[in-house]
Structure formats: C-alpha cells, structure tokens
Amino acid sequence: MIKLIHVTKTYFLGDGVQALRNASLTIAPNDYVGILGPSGSGKSTLLYMMGLLDIPTEGTVIFEGRDTARLSDVELSALRGKSIGFVFQFYHLVPHLTVMENVELPLYYQGLDPWERHDRAKVQISKVNLSHRARHLPAELSGGERQRVAIARALVTDPRLILADEPTGNLDSRSGAEILAILEQLHTQGKTVVMITHDLSIARRFPRVIRISDGVLQEGSSG
Amino acid sequence: MSVIWILELANEGARNLLRHKLRSLLSLLGIVIGVGAVIAMMAVGEGAQRKVLKDIGGLGLHNIILDSEEPSVANISPASDNSRQGAFQYGLIPRDVDQFRALLPSATVLVGHLVKQKIFYRSTRVDAPVLGVDPAYFKAFPVEILAGHLLAEVNNRDRHPVAVVTEEVARTIPAVGGVLGQIIQIGGNYFRVIGVIRMPSSKAGMVFLPYRTARNLFGILTIKDEAGKEEYTKNEIGRIVIHLEDDGVGIPEAAAVVDRILKKNHPMHDYEMTVPLAQLQVAQQTRKTFDLVLIVIAAISLVIGGIGIMNIMLAIVTERIPEIGIRRALGASQRDILLQFLSETVVLSTSGGILGCVLGVLAVPILSRLTEWPGVFTPSAIIVALVFSWLVGVIFGIAPAMQAAKMHPVDCLRYE
Incomplete structure (x- = not known):
C-alpha cells in the first residue's frame, strides 16, 4: 500500500529540527496499525508523509507502487482525494459549511455533479447516524458528532487508506470508543487503517504498533 | 470545466462574501464609485457631444457664416x-x-x-x-x-x-x-x-x-x-x-x-466669422480629449478599487488558512485553491461593476438636470465597465489567490 524508504524530514526553523530520521516503513493493504509516540515525536509528520501532504527532505515515499516524488501537484491531490481519508484530532471541518456540505467537499474535488455528491454524502451521513444533523453547522454539534462527520467525510470517497491523527484525543471516553469501533469495523471491511495515538491503552487494541520517538521509528508489538 | 462548475464556483464565492456583508461592501466601494462615475460621465459626455454636433450641423457644414459686429x-x-x-x-x-x-x-x-x-x-x-x-x-x-x-x-x-x-x-x-x-x-x-x-x-x-x-x-x-x-x-x-x-x-x-x-x-x-466645419473638428477634438481624461480617471479608480479588493482578499486568505489545509487534505490541488479565491475576487469586483453601473445610471438624470445636457447611455459603456471590473478582479485577485495556493498544506493544518 505505502512504503517509506529512508525518509528524513527536516524543518528549517532556526536550527534545523529533524522530525523524521531515516524512517523506513511498509504498510500492507488491510493493515491495522497504531503509531504510538509522545507529542513532538514526529508522529504527525509521519502521518502527513503517508498522506502525501508533506514531501520528504530525503528518502522516498512509494504509494501503491508509485514514487510520489515523480507526481505533480494535481496528480498528488487527486491521489489524496481518491485513495486516502483523513480523520483529525480537531475534526478540521470547514466551519461555515453545513454537515452535508462538509461531507460533499472531497467529491467536489473529484469533479462529481452536485446531485451525485448529494446522494453519496447523504448515504454516508446516515451511516454515522447524523441524518437529522445534515443541515447543521459544525459549531452546533458535539465533539463526538463532529468526529463522526469527519469520518463520514473521510469515507465518502471510498478510500483504500484511512489515516487518523489522534481521532479520540478530544473526545470523552464514550465518544472515543464509538470512533474506535467505527475504525475497527472499517478494518474488517478491508480498509487499511493507520492511527496515531499517544495513549498506550488505545495502542494495545492494534495488532501492529509502531513506536516513534524523536523521529526514529521502532517496530514492535503492542505488548 | 462545465457551466455547473463555474456556477458552483461563483455561488461559493458569493456565499463567502455574503458572510461578511459590510466588509465586502466597503471593499468594493472603490470600484462602485469609479465605475459609476465613468458610466455617468460617459452618458453625459455623449449627450453633450450629440447636442453640440446637432447645433453645429444646424449651421450647415457647407457654410461659412459672416456676421457684422x-x-x-x-x-x-x-x-x-x-x-x-x-x-x-x-x-x-x-x-x-x-x-x-x-x-x-x-x-x-x-x-x-x-x-x-x-x-x-x-x-x-x-x-x-x-x-x-x-x-x-x-x-x-x-x-x-x-x-x-x-x-x-x-x-x-x-x-x-x-x-x-x-x-x-x-x-x-x-x-x-x-x-x-x-x-x-x-x-x-x-x-x-x-x-x-x-x-x-x-x-x-x-x-x-x-x-x-x-x-x-x-x-x-x-x-x-x-x-x-x-x-x-x-x-x-x-x-x-x-x-x-x-x-x-x-x-x-x-x-x-x-x-x-x-x-x-x-x-x-468689425465682423465675426463662423466655420461650422471647423467647429465640428474642434468639437471632435475636444471629445477625444474628454475621452482620454475619462480613460485616465477610469484607470485610476479601477486601480484604487483593485487595490482595495486585493487588500481584503489578502486578509480573507489569512483568515482561511486552516480551511486551505483541510481542502488540500481532501484532494484540492493548488489550482483548485487558486480558482476558489480568484472566483471570490471576481464575484466581488463584478458585483462592484454592476453596482457601479446602477449608480451611474441613477446619477445621469441628476447630472442632466444640472448640466442641461441630455444623458445618452451607450450599451457598450456598460459592457466595457463590466468587462473591466471583471478584469480588475482577475488581475488583483491573482496575487492573494496564488499566495493561498502556494501555502504548504501541513503548515495550514497546523496553523492556529
């Protein structure tokens, strides 16, 4: 699915900070992976790298067999829109768009007609049990509801890879459990799911855990 | 690139602008006043020109008129x-x-x-x-x-x-x-x-x-x-x-x-000599000068209007940095982001042009009464005004839109 080969990412803020150091990693289709690390360990950078939002300073990112360094912005964007679904800690919904419009948004960038977007978004919203909220703005929803909207938005394009960046970090334990249940279900449906967390108890639920600290990866079991 | 796609872009641009009605209105004031003034002046100038030409034509362009004085x-x-x-x-x-x-x-x-x-x-x-x-x-x-x-x-x-x-x-x-x-x-x-x-x-x-x-x-x-x-x-x-x-x-x-x-x-x-043909040529020359002055005024006001719009668009881009990040993550390319902000600027400047035309059309009866020249609207004046206000949107919208498009998605997502 996705392969990182000797990837290093350096941020040039004053003295260069290495967010990733010589990281190599392979995610196979239908993998269910937790990435565990404290804040500032470079785990978000790793996720953005896998999500084709960031470009490595050194090394290669292979996405479904294609070297991402050789792809144009339009190709990368299309790949991102089609193959990857993002779920963020702070939901990252567009505040002035309704739930329906937020869920429709990725389909817009795939060039779908308005009615087709609407139909597909409607189905996806009902799957996360928010049909009654479709016309509401994100600010009118609870944290758990917002994250469910974000998941609906991530899934509306039927992506092969789900990247979740601490999706439960801002939720109470009940809402968090709901979100985790949805992700687990996606895995059983055949999706590839990668989730970031700093919470060991959550990481334990994943069959495969990658630890990261100071930008260095370390493969290991959750045990 | 379908009609629906363009309409959606325009619709989204209009919606975003309508969320801040006062701010949008103030930012396009420059264009409104500029376009309005030019439309009104063109109508009055055209009316004055026609009146002068009619008066001169009445004297007979084949005549030389001499009067004792x-x-x-x-x-x-x-x-x-x-x-x-x-x-x-x-x-x-x-x-x-x-x-x-x-x-x-x-x-x-x-x-x-x-x-x-x-x-x-x-x-x-x-x-x-x-x-x-x-x-x-x-x-x-x-x-x-x-x-x-x-x-x-x-x-x-x-x-x-x-x-x-x-x-x-x-x-x-x-x-x-x-x-x-x-x-x-x-x-x-x-x-x-x-x-x-x-x-x-x-x-x-x-x-x-x-x-x-x-x-x-x-x-x-x-x-x-x-x-x-x-x-x-x-x-x-x-x-x-x-x-x-x-x-x-x-x-x-x-x-x-x-x-x-x-x-x-x-x-x-002890005589006065009138050559209507020469007067006509003078009138035509005067009209050319008037038109030139008008073009300069129009250009200045459109540039000022454009700067006003660019200023507000830069503020809007900064305000929406997180949104840019989200859209990029959801599959928007740099080109998509560019078009999004550009369409917003064009909607803004075109509405300014339309409002300006309305203002100009309303001002003409008042000006006609003051100057006693009839106001004559030429449809081309309104079309030219709209095309130019549209162009102002494109020209002055490019820089903010490029800025938005070039932003790094990760920086946008991390922006607080």
Whole structure:
C-alpha cells in the first residue's frame, strides 16, 4: 500500500529540527496499525508523509507502487482525494459549511455533479447516524458528532487508506470508543487503517504498533 | 470545466462574501464609485457631444457664416472717415460680397440684411432678430416647413411685406388658430406671416423677411437713442453666408480666402466669422480629449478599487488558512485553491461593476438636470465597465489567490 524508504524530514526553523530520521516503513493493504509516540515525536509528520501532504527532505515515499516524488501537484491531490481519508484530532471541518456540505467537499474535488455528491454524502451521513444533523453547522454539534462527520467525510470517497491523527484525543471516553469501533469495523471491511495515538491503552487494541520517538521509528508489538 | 462548475464556483464565492456583508461592501466601494462615475460621465459626455454636433450641423457644414459686429469703441481709429456723414459705419460691405464672388466662383454667396427693429403682434412684444434674406438663403440651411411656405423669388423681387418665422417665434405669438396669415408689426411696418419653419441652427428664434423688402423699408441706418443723445450707426450687410455645395471639400481653403479678404477690408475687425466645419473638428477634438481624461480617471479608480479588493482578499486568505489545509487534505490541488479565491475576487469586483453601473445610471438624470445636457447611455459603456471590473478582479485577485495556493498544506493544518 505505502512504503517509506529512508525518509528524513527536516524543518528549517532556526536550527534545523529533524522530525523524521531515516524512517523506513511498509504498510500492507488491510493493515491495522497504531503509531504510538509522545507529542513532538514526529508522529504527525509521519502521518502527513503517508498522506502525501508533506514531501520528504530525503528518502522516498512509494504509494501503491508509485514514487510520489515523480507526481505533480494535481496528480498528488487527486491521489489524496481518491485513495486516502483523513480523520483529525480537531475534526478540521470547514466551519461555515453545513454537515452535508462538509461531507460533499472531497467529491467536489473529484469533479462529481452536485446531485451525485448529494446522494453519496447523504448515504454516508446516515451511516454515522447524523441524518437529522445534515443541515447543521459544525459549531452546533458535539465533539463526538463532529468526529463522526469527519469520518463520514473521510469515507465518502471510498478510500483504500484511512489515516487518523489522534481521532479520540478530544473526545470523552464514550465518544472515543464509538470512533474506535467505527475504525475497527472499517478494518474488517478491508480498509487499511493507520492511527496515531499517544495513549498506550488505545495502542494495545492494534495488532501492529509502531513506536516513534524523536523521529526514529521502532517496530514492535503492542505488548 | 462545465457551466455547473463555474456556477458552483461563483455561488461559493458569493456565499463567502455574503458572510461578511459590510466588509465586502466597503471593499468594493472603490470600484462602485469609479465605475459609476465613468458610466455617468460617459452618458453625459455623449449627450453633450450629440447636442453640440446637432447645433453645429444646424449651421450647415457647407457654410461659412459672416456676421457684422459693431466694434467696441476702443477699436475705432480716429482717422476713420466713417463718421463723415454723422453716422458710424461698420460691418460687412458690398465690396466683400463682390470679392467673394470673384474669388470663389463655385460658391453661392448669400446676403442677409439685419433689421434692428422691435416686433409686435398687436400689443405683444416679440423678441427675435429680424433678417432680410434672399430666398436662396434657405438652401444653405436645413429647414423644415411646419406651416405655409418659404419666401419665394417673387416676394423678394416685388418687395412683398411678408415674413417667415421660426417655431420658437410662432410660439410666443398669442394668435388664436395659429400664427399663419396673421399680421405682425416690425418697426412700424406690417408683415403677413406666410410660413412657420423649424431651423436647428437658431434655438433663439428668428424672423425672416425678403431681402429687398427689408432693405427698402428699413435702409441701413439705425438710430440708437441713448440718454437723450441720438447716435446713428450704418451697417450695409448684416450677414453673408457662403455656401459650398461639394460635400464640405474646399471649406478650409474657402475659409482662408474669406479670411484674407476680410482682414484686408476690415482692419477694425468689425465682423465675426463662423466655420461650422471647423467647429465640428474642434468639437471632435475636444471629445477625444474628454475621452482620454475619462480613460485616465477610469484607470485610476479601477486601480484604487483593485487595490482595495486585493487588500481584503489578502486578509480573507489569512483568515482561511486552516480551511486551505483541510481542502488540500481532501484532494484540492493548488489550482483548485487558486480558482476558489480568484472566483471570490471576481464575484466581488463584478458585483462592484454592476453596482457601479446602477449608480451611474441613477446619477445621469441628476447630472442632466444640472448640466442641461441630455444623458445618452451607450450599451457598450456598460459592457466595457463590466468587462473591466471583471478584469480588475482577475488581475488583483491573482496575487492573494496564488499566495493561498502556494501555502504548504501541513503548515495550514497546523496553523492556529
């Protein structure tokens, strides 16, 4: 699915900070992976790298067999829109768009007609049990509801890879459990799911855990 | 690139702008005022131009018009022998006419006799200049006969006491059933009105008599009675019209000949020369200058308007950095982001253009009333204004939109 080969990412803020150091990693289709690390360990950078939002300073990112360094912005964007679904800690919904419009948004960038977007978004919203909220703005929803909207938005394009960046970090334990249940279900449906967390108890639920600290990866079991 | 896609972009742009109505409105004020001013000025300028052209055209573009003019006292040379007979003589003289005829054989030289007398209809005073003319005079000017007929050759030959009046004069004569056939009194003599005409050249109104009638009845002496002191002035010819048939070609040359003769014969410059064709050229030149000034004003106001819009768009881009990150993560390319912000700017500037057009259209009746020029809208002015306001949106929207598009998605997502 996705392969990182000797990837290093350096941020040039004053003295260069290495967010990733010589990281190599392979995610196979239908993998269910937790990435565990404290804040500032470079785990978000790793996720953005896998999500084709960031470009490595050194090394290669292979996405479904294609070297991402050789792809144009339009190709990368299309790949991102089609193959990857993002779920963020702070939901990252567009505040002035309704739930329906937020869920429709990725389909817009795939060039779908308005009615087709609407139909597909409607189905996806009902799957996360928010049909009654479709016309509401994100600010009118609870944290758990917002994250469910974000998941609906991530899934509306039927992506092969789900990247979740601490999706439960801002939720109470009940809402968090709901979100985790949805992700687990996606895995059983055949999706590839990668989730970031700093919470060991959550990481334990994943069959495969990658630890990261100071930008260095370390493969290991959750045990 | 479908119609739906463009409409969606425009719709989204409009929605975003409507979320901050006051801010959007203020930012496009520059464009609104600029476009409004230019639309209004173009309409009034066009109206003024048409009025001037009509006035000049009424004078006849094939004519050179010469009028006698009483010189100011300062111009009279003491050596002048004009005062010999006790009357001060000024103005155009038969020698002028003879020389014009000799040097401009292809031209028709017409003579008018200016009568400085008061006009009455019964006890109503009518205020209009009286000109004795050869019947051929009306061939040199565009004339529309409203009632009756023009002066005929026989009226002139037999010195008939008849008059043709313009519609402006006819309107001031309170005759029941129209002025035609009525008797008017000019300087103690009676004249029958045989025709009412419309002349684009004389807005003030005029009364025409046969030349020989006027000359015979009133002579060339005018007595001015000022402060108990009688003063005689003598004017042989009130007006000369030189009419050239051939499409105005040769008018400048003819005008040069006329000018030379007059300068020689009239060192006191007791005449006034009008060349409508030259006036037309001046008017057209003036219009070109006016248009140029207008273009400069339009350009300045559009640039100012554009800067206003760019300023607000830069603020909007900064405000929406997180949104840019989200959209990028959901599959928006740099081009998508660019188009999103560009469409917003174009919607903004185009609405400014539309509002400006409305403002301009509303301002024209007011300006027309103030200037007394009719306002004439040219549809092209409105189309040009809209196209340019649209262009301003594109030109001044590019920089903020590029800034938005070039932002790194990760930085946007991390932006607080």
